[in-house]
Amino acid sequence: MDTDNQTRVTEFLLMGFSETPEQEEGLFWLFFCTYLVTILGNSLIILAISCDSHLHTPMYLFLAILSFVDIMASSVTIPKIMANHILGSKSISYVGCMTQMYFFITFTNMDGFLLSVMAYDRYVAICCPLHYTMIIRPKLCILLVSVSWVITNLHALLHTLLMVRLTFCSNNAVYDFFCDPYAMLNISCSDTFINDLVVFTVGALIFMTPFTCIIVSYGYIFSNVWKLPSAQGIRKALSTCGSHITVVSLFYGAILGVYMHPSSTFSTYDKVATVIFTMLTPMVNPFIYSLRNRDMKEALRKLILRF
Template sequence: MYRDNKTRVTEFLLLGLSGQSEQEELLFGLFLWMYLVIIMGNFLIILAISYDSHLHTPMYFFLANLSWVDICFSSVTIPKMLLNHILGSKSISYVECMIQIYFFITFINMDGFLLSVMAYDRYTAICCPLHYTMIMRPKLCVLLVAASWVITNLHALLHTLLMVQLMFCSNNAVHHFFCDPYPILKLSCSNTFINDLMVFTVGGLVFLTPFTCIMISYVYISNVLKLPSPHGIRKALSTCGSHLTVVSLFYGAILGVYMHPSSSYSVQDMVATVIFTVVTPLVNPFIYSLRNCDMKRALRKLILRF
């Protein structure tokens, strides 16, 4: 720390999820196992899609991108926690914390945008099957992903720039295992009204736009379920079941955490944060592979190949 009229912090202390050493040891082992599974599971999904020409379709192109984002998302938070435990330290520098916030916001929003794009892809496949290949052209798929990256990076840059304008005084203890924006805002000795306002306006818009698109897509898709044809029902359920499961898990946790002021952040919010930062990237490969015959076949071919 250094003196400049008042004491500012040059680092934060990540206190983790538990203050007891026995529980921290257990959590270290659990998070290490989950991180390894996240990396291997999502990497296998990417490899299977890359090597199987039958999976070179818009649906699996978006799934491969989602798996890559999940790898990056978990790598923003978990490795620092594991490293600190090994070194017997709880500190993270101010610069590292701001970088972590930037990429955390980028990847969490990128997950939402990709889920939205995947919902549109499923809507097109089910509701407009005859025009599917004409609508979901490769150029459009690349453009949708590229536009999502631009929007999410600009959004993350806005919130990070607002965060670095704040003053952080003597209190630097973060009751979390990473620099979650809300716990960091609670530590500021500056007025965080603008930050909270941007979370509810710009953040709400960036968050709710993909969510709304997903809901609209499923409203149209639900019309297929009303058809008397058992084939149509089976097709819709097999096509959308995995995606709908991931959407429910991801957005259910986020809605409970970030749709209220930062000052009311609680232990329950911290648990919900673990769900969408660790649990969702962990279960995504299993949800998409176990419920998808094409993915299971591609994974078997990939394993036998090596």
């Protein structure tokens, strides 16, 4: 390989989904509307929970934190896409790319951990209702969120440091709309074996641990729900979990499909699946939780009437 090809790149080009100006224009407005709805919807959830004292409970505390994380997760990728479109550019600096990747991994992982914490909260509420206030105490809530935050940041730091050690030669075109770790590994001219190994070991552990906790929690929930004497009781118990199950299915269905295979097979399908958990899931979360929850709808109604 010649000297030019060995030159370390100082920026990357985010190629996105399309090369044609017409399609790029349409995607810009699609991403803009998605981001606007995400910010407004999740902000309303946070404000409604903050302003309504009846919602100052662990379940809604976790929901407010999830809404905040969804806002941040969308803010990691979408504003850069829109800024590049307005400026007529596809570039992102090397430091900016690594920073974006770090926060993308952090907030994506945090989403998964919060969903598992919320599943545990629902398990205690349904299976141990008399002991709920004794188990789900404020100190435990803070501990669960803090531990999740520390783990996700350490995991993001590990992947970022491993990415920094790689060399990127003359090919600096990232075939995605942000600095996705898999798309980055595809264009590196270094040996990515260690990175792939870490993805399949540490990465799988970080993703699968919350997912396993969710499966186990709902296993206990369903086994207890079917023992309820009345059909109304069963419907009431399941209705409290319906929104959460929908979000979990959407989030993990997309994320496991993208990252549970070698980076060398990263394809257009993976880019579409990435859009689901980076843009679609944060956008629809407020609607899923508010439309299926009577207390949230009432809190949102009061909040809107204040204005």
